[in-house]
Amino acid sequence: MGGLIPAAVLIADALSGQLGANPIQRATLQTGLLTLALLVLSLACTPLRLLTGWTWPARIRKALGLLAFGYGVLHFVIYLLDHSFDLTLMTEDVLKRPFITAGFTALLLLVPLALTSTPHAVKRLGFQRWTRLHQLAYVAVSLGALHYYWGVKKDHTPPLISAAVIATLFLIRFLKRRPTRPGTRAAKV
Ligand code: HEM
DSSP states (O other), X not given: OGGGHHHHHXXXXXHTTOSOSOHHHHHHHHHHHHHHHHHHHHHHHHXXXXXXXXXXXXXXXXXXXXXXXXXXXXXXXXXXXXTTTOHHHHHXXXXXXXXXXXXXXXXXXXXXHHHTOSHHHHHHXXXXXXXXXXXXXXXXXXXXXXXXXXXXXXXXXXXXXXXXXXXXXXXXXXXXXXXXXXXXXXOXX
């Protein structure tokens, strides 16, 4: 429930005209940053568990991932609103601007992950296939960081910091991953 507070604040600010001179741009930036931050947090859960042995990060990982997807959809809807829901314009933008291509692909990759986030889906796909599918989250977060880097006009320090955090999380996973033997369950994503 707490994860919906930023959305509530954004709606309240929009209704009371407190989003500044360019409310659409402000809302796009806020929801984009939230999407990326939540994606990074969801991917930080496993490295945190591997480093500390704590089990609680694994319990909140799914909620963080679903919230990231929800804010990503909101971010996209605001973008569409800014383009009067003109799908031709959107398609042109996706095909012509690498910045938008990266963001759009990242969001598309999150769709199968959100759809298979239920225990039923894990059972239906089998744990190994489900794990392999959910490795798409690494590609999505990397494309999200690239989209952020390309989207920023002046100071590239914040996107570079986010890329460094993501690279560190990948490295921890790589160094701490358990070797998988045939017939055993794969290391958790
Ligand atoms: C997982 C998917 C996505 C992530 C993580 C993401 C992340 C971000 C971030 C962090 C920003 C802020 C950049 C800044 O501070 O200047 C941003 C801005 C933006 N994003 Fe995304 N985004 C995603 C998907 C999309 C999609 C699907 C679209 C549209 C098709 C899109 C369009 C935009 C636009 C237009 C901006 C604003 C650029 C500006 O006005 O300066 N994003 N996004």
